[in-house]
Amino acid sequence: MRTARAVRRFRPDPVPDDVVLACLEAATWAPSNANLQPWRFCVLRAPEARVLLGRAYRDGWSAYVDHFGVTADDLVGDGRRARLNRSMKALSDGFADVPVYVLCCVQPQPGESPFDTAASIFPAIQNFSLAARAHGLGTVLTTWYRSVEPELRELVGVPEDWLLAALLPVGYPVGGVGPVRRRPVDSVVGWDAWD
């Protein structure tokens, strides 16, 4: 968990199907509301998906650049923001060449709030990410596919009553796997009170 960082740069090495499936089995071990397991995972590798997702992520990066006013200078240097910017640009540039994508879908239950629906898929996504880390893989939870969501749903054949929760690019990471960067736990815990 401590080194399950967001990975956005992948080596071209293929990821064996049985390794993907092992990570997906770990995903299914997660809890869900009433153990309904209202999830489905689509492993995407086909060229049609790559073209579509490559476009979506270039669009996503452009929108990000516009929204935050990212300049060439913001990509240079050792600061946290510059490193994140470079990492996100690298993901966008290389998105069409990611070895494997896992599209994570969830079926809302009657009368359920969106928040409660999410409670039945994000634990599974976290299990997937941790299992991927254990197999030497990296991934990151992304949603930039939303700009092409109708085309993606049609391409994959997602039923109308299912939601797309996340798209996980998966592959062997370029570079090392350092620890996550987080605030100290003491700063986010209250004992018998808010603070």
Place this chain on the structure above:
Amino acid sequence: MRTARAVRRFRPDPVPDDVVLACLEAATWAPSNANLQPWRFCVLRAPEARVLLGRAYRDGWSAYVDHFGVTADDLVGDGRRARLNRSMKALSDGFADVPVYVLCCVQPQPGESPFDTAASIFPAIQNFSLAARAHGLGTVLTTWYRSVEPELRELVGVPEDWLLAALLPVGYPVGGVGPVRRRPVDSVVGWDAWD
């Protein structure tokens, strides 16, 4: 992950603060949108919280019994439903005596959908559950506190702009820890298509 089952029956043994904190640190290693870490965890042990939560869970069980028409017969036998019913009744009966509760809160970001807000807390909750399992503890994601949510928010001092995401009872489990029960992974995976 494979044996991180929902635990609803707890031994009375206390849970050391440093073990709770270790599990909470694992929670903070989870990803969140833009790494904002919009979470806060309140560890509850005080009598006022116990009285309130005990009442909430008795109410929750009553509502469950009414909603599903649970009869005394539905608590007897080895069937999956009967075992789940007994386990939920046991949690309700014993809720005021759970060693520790962890109230998991999340702060929605401006313009964020409830689904996206949930994406920034349920991975952390899953990390907590897995770390608890690794420490020999058990827990289960619950929301029956909702019947007393205003009183609970006031008691804990939860700011108005934060959401309650889950209440986790935590303790050493009564009985063994078997594997989770899930559908086969092949039945929930599509390869380059929905099915």
